[in-house]
Amino acid sequence: MVRLKGILKFLYEIEVVTGLHIGGAKENVEIGGIDNPVIKLKNFKGLSDVPYIPGSSVKGKIRSLLELSLGKSSVCSCGDCDICKIFGTSGTTAKHPIRIRIFDFYPKDETIELWENYLEGAYTEIKAENTIDRLTSTVRRGGLRHMERVIPGSIFEGDIIFRIFDENEDKRLLDLFEEGIKLLQEDYLGGSGSRGYGRIKLHLRGVVYSSIKNKNGGIRVEKKALGPDNYKNVVFISEGS
Ligand SMILES: [Zn+2]
Numbered sequence: 001m002v003r004l005k006g007i008l009k010f011l012y013e014i015e016v017v018t019g020l021h022i023g024g025a026k027e028n029v030e031i032g033g034i035d036n037p038v039i040k041l042k043n044f045k046g047l048s049d050v051p052y053i054p055g056s057s058v059k060g061k062i063r064s065l066l067e068l069s070l071g072k073s074s075v076c077s078c079g080d081c082d083i084c085k086i087f088g089t090s091g092t093t094a095k096h097p098i099r100i101r102i103f104d105f106y107p108k109d110e111t112i113e114l115w116e117n118y119l120e121g122a123y124t125e126i127k128a129e130n131t132i133d134r135l136t137s138t139v140r141r142g143g144l145r146h147m148e149r150v151i152p153g154s155i156f157e158g159d160i161i162f163r164i165f166d167e168n169e170d171k172r173l174l175d176l177f178e179e180g181i182k183l184l185q186e187d188y189l190g191g192s193g194s195r196g197y198g199r200i201k202l203h204l205r206g207v208v209y210s211s212i213k214n215k216n217g218g219i220r221v222e223k224k225a226l227g228p229d230n231y232k233n234v235v236f237i238s239e240g241s
Pocket residue numbers: 076077078079080081082083084
């Protein structure tokens with residue numbers, strides 16, 4: 001019988017190191033405007049069209065990097081391996097509860113200030129990119145694209161949640177997930193990574209642990225803040241006791 005024994009909540013910051021492009025809807029493209037917009041929030045703290053980083057983009061990228069590293073060629077759907085236990089599987093093959101939840105990352109106030117100071121009323125930059133024809137070395141017809149990007153130095157914050165069911169297994173799964181975070185920093189997020197886009201850094205800023213105990217037919221939740229360096233010792237030793 002699987003029981004939810006605890007919830008680890010990590011507060012992460014994502015620092016944009018090179019221009020970041022996570023594609024959004026093209027519905028409000030003006031004529032002569034951007035043909036490759038980034039994904040934005042319609043409304044964020046009273047501001048409109050604010051770029052953000054969807055949790056699903058971060059999750060998908062970490063999953064695919066881990067799968068590549070483990071020699072899995074495509075998105076696994078066995079429902080039983082470590083990857084499926086961490087990230088889940090679609091549909092009916094799920095056999096275990098999903099460990100990880102990655103929420104959307106929103107810009108910090110200082111970052112909105114940075115954009116307002118440097119970008120003249122917009123929250124992004126537009127980069128013109130040529131697609132060069134390799135045979136003729138000329139710009140391909142229709143090859144000029146306008147890529148919208150989030151500028152370097154921007155910082156987004158969001159939560160990643162790791163749910164603990166089995167203290168023996170979950171330390172291994174958490175270690176594996178954290179290797180995925182390291183790999184993400186060596187790779188890129190979003191589009192056009194081969195053109196140098198999407199280098200990011202993740203900074204762990206805080207950890208809160210909610211331990212869930214069964215008491216007299218009910219449950220008791222105890223919440224405590226832990227340090228980014230020692231949370232594993234605290235969580236996994238006390239879980240075993
Ligand atoms: Zn699997």
